[in-house]
Amino acid sequence: MVEILSNTVALSRMQFALTAIFHMLWPVLTTGMAIYLVIVEGLWLKTRNPDYYHHARFWSKLYVLNFGIGVASGLPMEFQFGTNWAPFSEAVGDFFGSILGFEGAMAFMLEAGFLGIMLFGWGRVHPVIHYLATIMVAFGANLSTFWILVANSWLQSPSGGEMVNGKFVVNDYFQAILNPFMVKSVSHMFFATLETSLFVIGGISAWYILNQRHQAFFERSLKIVLAAAIVVAPLQIYIGHLSAEQVYHYQPTKLAAMEAKWETSPAGQPADWSLLALPDESGEKNQWEITIPNALGYILEFKPNLSESVLGLKEWTPSDRPRMVGLIYYSFRLMSGIGFFLAGLMLWSVLQWILGNLASEKSIDKNGCYAPGFLLLPWATSLLKPVGLYAVWVGNPGHSMDKFARLMPLPISQRVTSSLL
Amino acid sequence: MDALLHFLPQVWFVILGLFLFLYVMLDGFDLGVGILSLTSSDEERRSLLMTSLGNVWDANETWLVVMGGALFGAFPLAYATILSALYIPIFMMIFGLIFRAVAFEFREHSNRKLVWNIAFGAGSFLAALGQGFVLGSVIEGISVDEAGHFIGSTWDWLDWRSLLVALTLIQGYVLIGSTYLILKTEGELQKTHFRTAKLAAVTTLIGAILITIATPVFYETARIRLFSPPLLYIFAVIPLLGLLLVWLLLRSLNREEERTPFIWTILIFLLTFIGLGLVVFPYIIPTQITIYQAAAAPSALVFMIIFVGFLIPIMLFYNIYQYVVFRGKVAGSAYGD
């Protein structure tokens, strides 16, 4: 313990992990919620139904509370690359730094510059201008998702230049921005923020409905959320799948850890997929596991036999393997589990909607109870979702503290070059 | 090509100077108002102070974020070295800004306002103090090796000269905060801030004089540069202009004018900034690493000029628009239906 406290690298890793995980919680709530605000305000302008106006006002209050913490926790993010990771910053500043610069000038400023009008401008500016301000806030927020994931996906798959004397020199900026991971990582993150925000809005609505407060009001937001979730939830599973595929192609070590896979499965044969397991790093095996026979080929390529071999962790020497395989394994399962749970919840609720069980007038029974409580309960639990996201971030293949622990101390040059090769 | 290698870093030095100036001016009055709120004894006045900033503080603070990102991209070495050398004052600033940001959003909805009042006032003070130490240490110089890597120690930033700069900066923020409040409030509240503005103008002036004297006395490099033409003439003019502006400011305060004190204060800030820029240039890590040594590759600088440069007028446009929408005196609740 004392050793850790005198080890600046370990401390810096802890600081980075802590601030990044904490920061992550808030943007996922605000960026998606901003889109929701655009939707309800648009509906208000179109229908002039005061209900929508009240929705815009109500949720924007929640928005701004999240926003405040998002900004506050974002500040250390912006500066700690310099305060704690000076050699890293010097090595990749030409690209990574420019991208953070764009994020500030393009995204944060846009969001911040119109936020005042969105929150306090009611009655001061024309409704159309106000709507424009809301759109700009949402656009800015999502641009920041874009740029930060450009920066991050570039760290996953650096391209567009080469290392010269320990510094990454960019030859082609557009190639670096359009790095192999960019499109899928940006999309996956975009839908993650949208899905999280939607289900939190839905969860809060369900909670009010269950408590029989303002039921008609919150029924409306629940339905808007549900309508959007029909598209978002399945799409996120699909994009998650595509993300796994790119990990499979570019970062086989990570895939092996995500799947707690020790032995290589050769090409041309089917392979089992592990549903649950207890990885044992020192024994280089899983103490026990439950597998689904022949499923891996279907998951990766929609066919029984693998066309390329899937490498197991034993292909690498122990020092080159990720540590805490269990954490990576389970956080990946938690993430996809949440994805499937939310899609299932969406399907079930839509079914109830079609059956007419969602209308509050109809479903208040004689005792004044809201009938489909059984349905709303899971929505209220989806309020716990951000907590799940925490876990996703802690353990996400690469965002585990452990991964930081492994990667940060390596001279960044070595890392970037080795991934370029 | 050689001309380009010189020209591009200079352009970025100016752009960063612009971002930093906008930040210091705009968030300067936010922080000043925050520090002034510490002296307020009643809840209503504090509400009014915070309401006067509610719609702008975030955009103002974002200039710092933009500056940080641009520094990272344009002068990676300077970003890395300065920030790691000044870890403690930087985090002092960040902690201060965190408390302040959260106070803004949560005070409105809270029943226990005291906690958030303290977070707002003390946070603003801490942020200003941290910024002052950063500024003071950068002017004083940071010890680096030939490659520009920090070789000093953790507490290098703390000495009486950086403390002097920090205290002066705080006074400056109180000054611009007071003149902003003169602009935004009326009646008793406005009267109070005519008084605080006068007081702060005098203390800022004293601080500035001490710094101006101390700089050439204690730094040989600065002395040599300052006392040889052409800088000599410029440095003869700047203090004189400064004194003139302070006189104009005090006169406008005595006449209880509403707008001019704010304008004179901005001009004083601008003048100080130009002076500082000239002392520091062409160094970015005084007194050893120049902007040419610390700059990113020309391709990076060009690329960033294309993306960030064309955004500068747009950013300025919508920020100004926001001030136009919310011009006039503040009143009542922030959300006002």
Ligand code: HDD
């Ligand atoms: C700019 C901030 C930032 C953000 C938003 C993220 N990361 Fe990150 N990531 C870093 C900043 C960073 C970093 C500080 O730059 C790291 C740490 C060590 C390093 O070299 O890069 C890094 C490393 C890093 C690595 C190891 C690099 C490698 O595999 O070679 C992985 C796998 C991830 N990250 C994955 C993610 C994922 C899945 C994110 C999801 C949103 C994510 N990062 C967001």
Ligand code: HEM
């Ligand atoms: C290391 C990575 C990151 C850095 C350096 C960073 C930096 C920052 C900074 C400095 C702020 C405050 C901006 C202001 O003052 O307005 C902020 C807020 C924000 N960040 Fe991050 N951020 C990072 C990761 C992310 C990620 C992954 C996302 C998106 C999923 C994101 C989205 C946002 C958004 C939308 C805001 C605006 C505040 C809000 O809406 O809550 N950031 N970030």
Ligand code: HEM
């Ligand atoms: C079945 C569904 C899902 C699958 C198969 C899946 C798969 C993946 C994979 C493989 C990665 C790693 C990408 C990389 O390291 O580059 C990833 C990242 C991530 N996932 Fe998922 N995911 C799913 C659902 C979700 C859901 C529902 C959320 C949250 C709402 C989510 C949030 C994230 C986040 C925040 C990241 C890191 C961002 C990124 O690198 O793109 N995922 N996902």
